[in-house]
Amino acid sequence: MRHLLTASLILSCGVVGARAQGPTERVEIRLERTVCFGTCPEYTVTITGDGTVVYQGRQFVRVSGSHTWRIDPAAVRALALEMQQAGFFEMKDEYVATITDLPTTYTTLTIGARTKRIKNYFGAPPKLKEMESRIDEVAGTKKYVAGTDELRGLSRSGA
Numbered sequence: 001m002r003h004l005l006t007a008s009l010i011l012s013c014g015v016v017g018a019r020a021q022g023p024t025e026r027v028e029i030r031l032e033r034t035v036c037f038g039t040c041p042e043y044t045v046t047i048t049g050d051g052t053v054v055y056q057g058r059q060f061v062r063v064s065g066s067h068t069w070r071i072d073p074a075a076v077r078a079l080a081l082e083m084q085q086a087g088f089f090e091m092k093d094e095y096v097a098t099i100t101d102l103p104t105t106y107t108t109l110t111i112g113a114r115t116k117r118i119k120n121y122f123g124a125p126p127k128l129k130e131m132e133s134r135i136d137e138v139a140g141t142k143k144y145v146a147g148t149d150e151l152r153g154l155s156r157s158g159a
Helices: 002-013 073-085 126-139 148-156
Strands: 027-033 042-048 052-059 065-070 105-111 114-120
Touching (some): 073 126, 114 126
Antiparallel strands (some): 027 105
16 A cells, blocks of 8 residues: 555656656756846756757856756756746746846756646745756756856956
């Protein structure tokens, strides 16, 4: 009985993810940050269930261009499960306001055949902002994006 209950809990999660048994569903997490009227970093990072990370740096990032590396697939599945449990699929499709000068962040989560993309321009719940930060953290993008504070300082000084 106990094994039956455990099996049904695993199946009801939707992501068998954090287990080392291998993928049972397609998982993909994508984060895209756009420019603002200043020096906001513009880049995209895509993480797939097999642990592949594809980073594309465009403007105001330390490293421009396309770069690929690998992370632990279990970390990807754990992040997808974390996002799902935090209510990602139940959030609004967009958070916007009639203001200007801000960057936009697009976050996409795919688990199996289910995909949701959220546009965050302004007014998103803190949970979504935490998810955006977690994607960068798990993917390891800081070493490619970091340095933007120095770029902002140069920009302000007229360099």
